[in-house]
Amino acid sequence: MLKIDRHKLLEEELRTYGSILISTMSQKLDCSEETIRRDLKELEAQNKLKRIHGGAFLPEADDKGAPVQLRETFFSEEKKKLAAYAIDHFIHNNDTIFLDCSTTCLALAKEIVQRNLSVTIITNSLRIFDLFSNQFSKVKLIALGGTFRQRSNSFSGYQTTSAISYYLADKCFISNPVVDLDHGLLDNNMNESQVRKAYISQSREHYLIADHTKFSDSADYIITGLDSINMIITDKCLPDIWNEKLQQCSIPIRYC
Known part of the structure; x- marks a missing residue:
């Protein structure tokens, strides 16, 4: 051809x-x-x-992020490893946690279900909601409503961020599309960036859980600076310039 x-x-x-x-x-x-x-x-x-x-x-004019159906197809094994590491080291029974609409946090939710942990999950992800539709689980699930965003199968907007303000979680797990050396956590969608920012604001500990590719891309919307993150969990060693930056910000990094 x-x-x-x-x-x-x-x-x-x-x-x-x-x-x-x-x-x-x-x-x-x-x-x-x-x-x-x-x-x-x-x-x-x-x-x-x-x-x-x-x-x-x-890409859409106001949303350059990949559709969730495509994101679910790559780095699936790496996401499982990231999820397992996060649970082994940072999630305990009776924790209340925010999970964003990323496919990495979807993998984290699946691992929580498989291990039958007793935690409270607060999320705007329809994919995570669906995990609990046909099976018994010890998880208490709190669903955040709002305007449905098909590209990410999630809810966002004022109603979502307003609902988040009523909660205080022990931990939030964020896996936004891009992590920038100078500007911190970035997003491809403004409404989704505000949801993630609210998760960080309304939780005591903040975990960035992201595969290595997210440290070498670009996006349009700033969520927060790196100094808002307490821990980074990733799958491969980052370049020296990143290690130097994280040391300056006193942010520990864990490789799974």
């Missing part, structure tokens, strides 16, 4: 579904995954899509 035809089909798939996987398109177009990666790189250079590990998606 000619490159121009592949590009046309890739764009059609993106318009239809909003996101694509490299592995799926490789099979559908009967070519190598490396060929699809090159095609996506060229299309990104033309501002026709945004690449992400394992695929690509169409």
Whole structure:
């Protein structure tokens, strides 16, 4: 198949579904995954899509974040390890915790259910709500309402942040899209950034739980500075410049 035809089909798939996987398109177009990666790189250079590990998606004008359905497909093993590490070291029975709408916190909630821990979870994530729809659990789940955001399967907006203000959690676990060396925690959506900021404000301990790719990207909305975080949990060693910055801010980092 000619490159121009592949590009046309890739764009059609993106318009239809909003996101694509490299592995799926490789099979559908009967070519190598490396060929699809090159095609996506060229299309990104033309501002026709945004690449992400394992695929690509169409960013919205006010929301450059990847759809949750795409984010769930990559780094799944790393997220499980991050979740297990967080529970082994920082979550105890009878804790009250905020969990954001990230797929990493979804993995954390799944691990809590599997271990049958007795904790209270407060969240705006519909995906986390769904975990408890058909099974018994010791978890007390508090659902935060608001305006539904399909891209992340979550609720956000004034109603959400207002509801958060009524709670004081022991801990919050944040896995926002981007961590910036100079500006701290960043988000792709303004309303979601305010939800995460409220979680930090209304909890005693603040844990950033994020895979290594989040330390090398960019986003538009500032959540809070690094100095608001008590602990960082990640999967791979960060560059020296990051270790130096975290030492200056007196933020411990743990690798799972």
